[in-house]
Amino acid sequence: MNHKSLLGTAVAAALIFGAQAASACAISAWSTATGLTAADTGEPTAGFKRYSGRCSLKVTDAATPRFVTDTTPNNEASYRVRFYYFTGNISGATADIFQARSTGSANIIRVTHDGNQLNFSTTSGTPVNITVADNKYYVIELAWAAAAGTGSLTGTVTGNSGTGAAPLQAGSIAINNLNNAADSITEARIGLIAGAPTVTAPVFFDEFDSRRTQNPGRLCRGDAASPANNVVNVFDAVAIINDASGNPAQLSLLQPDVNDDGVVSVFDAVGAVTIAGSAFATCN
Ligand SMILES: [Ca+2]
Ligand SMILES: [Ca+2]
Ligand SMILES: [Ca+2]
Incomplete structure (x- = not known):
């Protein structure tokens, strides 16, 4: 899946970690994998924590970079993404858990986790911290756009909702009025991409979905x-x-x-x- 044509206004580029049937979990929907194999996907019966479906991606250590890459984006000036992140228990260093990058390998959107907070940043503006708990699922929803003076990175983090009816929002991101018309996105990565925290309990990723102009929304x-x-x-x-x-x-x-x-x-x-x-x- 190295072609760059799937990400449309109404077409989801949903990259799951296995078929929604009794078949093996996989990372083959992704363009490339670094430090991860199909063995890093699996089902709840094998101890994998999934948000939806049978499969999820587990990252058990950060000694070397471990991430999957989607090269579907094609120098996008507008990008919406949703993924589910299980925070595990990490400490001692900050890890990049999501990057959306340019052809020049610059981070256009960057999400990091230090074991206590997620940090959201783009190429300008003030980064935003959102506190999260260990060993909980959160859904991260982001919308980014490039423009002269009106560029933006906005979004929400929702999860650790308990058994109450309402989903709980951990925080929101609103980085606006950016002069970022020169920025564009050509690939996205999730995993423990950079940084080497101690991973006491593994982190998991699930249900990645990215689009040009529509918010994928929550499951x-x-x-x-x-x-x-x-x-x-x-x-x-x-x-x-x-x-x-x-x-x-x-x-x-x-x-x-x-x-x-x-x-x-x-x-x-x-x-x-x-x-x-x-x-x-x-x-x-
Ligand atoms: Ca899943
Ligand atoms: Ca539960
Ligand atoms: Ca139902």
């Missing part, structure tokens, strides 16, 4: 019963209980981890029931 939290209907009801709670049973045949192919702790348990089913009785029972 429907708690919508766990196939087929996806963007509605959370008792059938989803049942699917979560089935997932929690540990039977590989009963794994949810959707989003059973309501409380964003990386494992599926009865607490997630309780959360789904709470969502079902709330204004969040229907996702947009």
Whole structure:
């Protein structure tokens, strides 16, 4: 997938880590991998913490760079991205967990994690810190644009939502009025890309989606019963209980981890029931 034509206004460049069926997890949707192989993807039954579907990407150490790259972007002046990040437990140094780069290998968008905070920056403007907890899933949503005086990097970090109905926003990014018309994006990377923190508990990545002009949006939290209907009801709670049973045949192919702790348990089913009785029972 080295061609550069997929990223359209309405076409998702969704790069998952495996088919949504009982097949092996993979990184083959990505253009290249550095320090990672298919063995770094896997299912919950093998201890992999996924947000959606059966598979996710695990990074267990940062001694050498470990990341996957999407070279689909083609000198984009507008770029929207969403991915799910499980924070693990890292310390001692700051790691780049996301980079969107130019043809000259400059970081146009950079996201780092030091074990306590995510830091969001672009080529100018004031970087933004957002505090995150260890061992929780967060969805990072970013929108970037190049322009003379009106360029911007905006976005949100949402996660560690517990079993309450409302998803919790950890923070937002609003870096505006940038003179960045010369910037463009030609590749994106996720992983522990640079920096060498101590990784006491691994980090995970899931459900990367990037587009030119549309926000990919978040997946429907708690919508766990196939087929996806963007509605959370008792059938989803049942699917979560089935997932929690540990039977590989009963794994949810959707989003059973309501409380964003990386494992599926009865607490997630309780959360789904709470969502079902709330204004969040229907996702947009
Ligand atoms: Ca997944
Ligand atoms: Ca549902
Ligand atoms: Ca959970």
